Amino acid sequence: MNKVIEKTTIIGKRVTKLDAPDKATARTRYINDLVLPRMLYAKILRTDRVHAKILSIDTSGARALAGVHAVITASDAPDGKIGVLRDNPPLKGDKVRCIRDEIAAVAADTEEICDAALRLIKVEYEDLPTVFDCTEALSEGAPIIDEDRPDNIAMQQYFEHGDIGSAEDDSDFVVEGEYNVHYVTHCNMGVSCSLADYDMDGRVTIYTQTQYPFNVKMDIAPSLGAHPGDVRIIQPPIGGAFGSKLDVYPYEPICAILAKKTRRPVKLIFSREEEFVASPTRQPVEFNIRAGMKKDGTLTFRDVDCLLNNGGYTSWGATTPYVSMRTVTSHYTVPNVRYRARAVYTNNPFAGSFRGYGNVQATWAIETHMDRMAEVAGLDPIAFRIKNANYPGEITPQAANLGRVDHVGCILQAADKSDFLDKWHDCKARQAENTRYKRGIGIATSLHNAGGAKIHKSDGCGTMLKMDDYARVTVITGASEIGQGSDTVIAQFVAEELGVPMRDITIINNDSATSPWDVGVHASRTTYIAGNSAKRVARKARERILRAAASYSNVMMENLDLRAGYVVQADDGVVIMPLDKILRQMHFAGEDAELVMETDYYEPPSEPEDENHVGDMSAAYSHAAHVAEIVVDTKLGTIKVEKVWSAQDVGRVVNLTGLEGQIEGGIAFGLGYALSEDLKIVEGKVANPSFRDYHVMTAPQIPEFDLTFLETDDGEGPAGAKGIAELPTIVIAPAIGNALYNATGIRIHHPPMTPEKVARAIAESNAAQDNAKGRTDERG
Numbered sequence: 001m002n003k004v005i006e007k008t009t010i011i012g013k014r015v016t017k018l019d020a021p022d023k024a025t026a027r028t029r030y031i032n033d034l035v036l037p038r039m040l041y042a043k044i045l046r047t048d049r050v051h052a053k054i055l056s057i058d059t060s061g062a063r064a065l066a067g068v069h070a071v072i073t074a075s076d077a078p079d080g081k082i083g084v085l086r087d088n089p090p091l092k093g094d095k096v097r098c099i100r101d102e103i104a105a106v107a108a109d110t111e112e113i114c115d116a117a118l119r120l121i122k123v124e125y126e127d128l129p130t131v132f133d134c135t136e137a138l139s140e141g142a143p144i145i146d147e148d149r150p151d152n153i154a155m156q157q158y159f160e161h162g163d164i165g166s167a168e169d170d171s172d173f174v175v176e177g178e179y180n181v182h183y184v185t186h187c188n189m190g191v192s193c194s195l196a197d198y199d200m201d202g203r204v205t206i207y208t209q210t211q212y213p214f215n216v217k218m219d220i221a222p223s224l225g226a227h228p229g230d231v232r233i234i235q236p237p238i239g240g241a242f243g244s245k246l247d248v249y250p251y252e253p254i255c256a257i258l259a260k261k262t263r264r265p266v267k268l269i270f271s272r273e274e275e276f277v278a279s280p281t282r283q284p285v286e287f288n289i290r291a292g293m294k295k296d297g298t299l300t301f302r303d304v305d306c307l308l309n310n311g312g313y314t315s316w317g318a319t320t321p322y323v324s325m326r327t328v329t330s331h332y333t334v335p336n337v338r339y340r341a342r343a344v345y346t347n348n349p350f351a352g353s354f355r356g357y358g359n360v361q362a363t364w365a366i367e368t369h370m371d372r373m374a375e376v377a378g379l380d381p382i383a384f385r386i387k388n389a390n391y392p393g394e395i396t397p398q399a400a401n402l403g404r405v406d407h408v409g410c411i412l413q414a415a416d417k418s419d420f421l422d423k424w425h426d427c428k429a430r431q432a433e434n435t436r437y438k439r440g441i442g443i444a445t446s447l448h449n450a451g452g453a454k455i456h457k458s459d460g461c462g463t464m465l466k467m468d469d470y471a472r473v474t475v476i477t478g479a480s481e482i483g484q485g486s487d488t489v490i491a492q493f494v495a496e497e498l499g500v501p502m503r504d505i506t507i508i509n510n511d512s513a514t515s516p517w518d519v520g521v522h523a524s525r526t527t528y529i530a531g532n533s534a535k536r537v538a539r540k541a542r543e544r545i546l547r548a549a550a551s552y553s554n555v556m557m558e559n560l561d562l563r564a565g566y567v568v569q570a571d572d573g574v575v576i577m578p579l580d581k582i583l584r585q586m587h588f589a590g591e592d593a594e595l596v597m598e599t600d601y602y603e604p605p606s607e608p609e610d611e612n613h614v615g616d617m618s619a620a621y622s623h624a625a626h627v628a629e630i631v632v633d634t635k636l637g638t639i640k641v642e643k644v645w646s647a648q649d650v651g652r653v654v655n656l657t658g659l660e661g662q663i664e665g666g667i668a669f670g671l672g673y674a675l676s677e678d679l680k681i682v683e684g685k686v687a688n689p690s691f692r693d694y695h696v697m698t699a700p701q702i703p704e705f706d707l708t709f710l711e712t713d714d715g716e717g718p719a720g721a722k723g724i725a726e727l728p729t730i731v732i733a734p735a736i737g738n739a740l741y742n743a744t745g746i747r748i749h750h751p752p753m754t755p756e757k758v759a760r761a762i763a764e765s766n767a768a769q770d771n772a773k774g775r776t777d778e779r780g
Contacts, residue, residue, distance in 0.1 A: 190239020280352025
């Protein structure tokens with residue numbers, strides 16, 4: 001009897017991450033573990049001032065120290081600068097503008113010698129006036145941070161759609177609010193590290209934890225005085241990124257300059273304290289919002305002005321308004337919108353990219369404001385949101401086609417599963433009770449790009465695929481694996497098309513010299529874009545194999561399928577021949593021989609914004625709704641999040657285990673943003689550069705999760721999937737803030753909602769109520 005293989009699918013199943021066994025058994029070798037022959041170690045001397053002229057740098061003592069091979073300052077470096085505006089020289093020679101500034105660097109035989117050498121470098125400064133507040137930095141006579149921008153504005157964006165004035169005149173209610181969001185940092189387990197090695201022809205190989213290896217070649221080359229083609233980027237396994245590696249930072253060119261000077265490999269690795277001080281942060285923003293509505297709660301306009309604290313230099317944090325703007329203009333149906341953003345130079349540390357990329361900040365402001373508006377309209381939070389929800393196929397003011405979204409479905413699923421309305425009404429009724437512990441429930445939603453974001457000339461990804469004579473598959477992808485599980489998802493798409501087991505697929509993606517181009521890991525793009533490229537290249541290989549199998553078997557190609565390592569009849573699954581056999585027949589066919597090797601480059605059907613910020617910049621969009629149920633200790637001010645219900649439009653589940661991990665991890669990020677994480681910047685200096693004083697969420701603080709995945713089957717996404725990784729971080733914080741209000745009647749407009757802040761707000765509210773009661777009693 002002929003063997004029969006039933007058709008199955010690996011899409012939507014639970015699949016173990018390909019790198020999980022090696023990571024779990026400590027076989028993975030991170031960049032910290034990497035040692036090259038004759039390798040030196042490097043360290044950076046940073047300033048102790050936040051704004052000062054550099055009068056002199058004396059490195060003679062460090063150069064004379066035994067074991068020191070090189071000491072460099074700005075005079076040893078090319079003139080090229082780094083950063084989004086090319087305003088950040090890797091080594092500072094004229095003046096310092098923030099506490100991170102790099103004055104000199106040392107390469108030596110050991111880290112201990114480096115430390116000793118740094119202590120021998122003498123720097124003389126002349127202090128300059130400082131400014132840390134955005135409004136003050138914009139005022140007349142403020143200290144100028146960057147002489148090329150005397151107004152202290154690094155970047156600014158403006159967008160207007162409709163008629164704000166008429167819309168306000170037609171509004172029955174106008175609600176105003178100010179929301180200031182704070183500094184937080186990434187807290188990667190792996191600290192920043194780079195290793196550089198020049199060959200005899202002057203080409204440099206840089207081992208680094210970047211999220212965008214191909215753009216790094218272009219961005220770092222000017223600071224090295226090199227041609228981008230002579231820069232090779234290798235990505236060792238990455239111990240966490242979350243956006244922090246989406247730029248070139250001074251330590252990377254400094255490491256390479258030292259390697260060139262010594263003609264030996266050089267490794268530069270941060271201490272944990274240095275990671276807190278010198279790595280990028282989430283962008284702090286001051287929002288001022290005015291929004292109007294009709295008596296029935298229909299939104300009429302939204303007007304937002306925001307100031308971004310740019311710090312001393314410009315990294316990707318200053319560009320987050322491109323995403324914040326989308327939230328302001330497109331989250332909920334708002335017919336008239338205006339948005340203005342200015343990134344302002346100060347003497348604070350500068351911000352970079354961070355998971356959620358501007359939408360974490362914007363959603364905190366918008367969803368807190370929406371809750372306030374619902375109360376003014378006399379509607380419950382669910383009814384108000386559904387009345388104004390986005391709808392499938394909606395074209396937003398910025399011309400985004402939302403496509404197959406399910407905003408209402410997310411709201412209803414989260415509300416129904418949490419029994420939201422009954423709990424919300426009950427907690428509200430109990431606000432006035434004189435009890436220590438109060439319960440509350442809150443909801444928030446958000447909209448985010450789920451198919452990349454065309455902020456570069458291309459948002460595409462390339463893939464190369466090769467099959468050997470034993471049906472083993474090698475996939476070389478431009479997509480970077482930074483712990484998010486993209487290798488596993490790519491392998492799933494390939495396995496699905498070629499009918500081979502996951503264990504027979506090898507993913508290669510860590511070397512810019514061998515991998516095809518990709519724009520990098522950001523914007524919830526990798527599953528969507530790299531997945532499409534992988535699926536398409538596998539389909540090309542499949543067609544080649546089935547064409548050959550048809551000629552050998554005399555069965556029409558359209559009647560064949562690949563399943564479990566065999567060529568089978570598509571209708572009944574009867575095996576025709578093993579897959580490896582047909583591959584060998586194809587290979588060893590003399591002059592007619594062919595190898596199964598294919599390439600593909602997928603460019604999503606998105607478009608860049610024009611000069612007016614109009615354009616459908618993502619290939620897909622998605623919503624999520626979170627409900628948080630909390631208990632507040634009104635005496636201590638602590639908030640315990642007991643349970644979180646998450647409903648997210650994912651397009652299609654690809655790897656259920658990986659999807660759950662991304663949602664749970666993203667919510668954990670958002671919990672820290674909401675409740676505990678606060679990088680304290682005091683007069684430009686980091687006051688809490690340690691895990692002892694910077695409080696990330698720990699396992700005992702993580703609540704119970706109830707996760708719902710809405711499958712809307714995106715037409716363009718691979719197998720209908722959308723990007724999912726950023727939304728869970730974006731939504732949870734305002735849900736907790738709204739729950740706090742439901743429990744206590746207290747709103748915190750400036751996260752995190754720490755015990756001190758909550759207790760103080762409750763005490764002030766109680767005092768105000770007592771005073772009001774006393775005045776009433778006196779009049780009575």
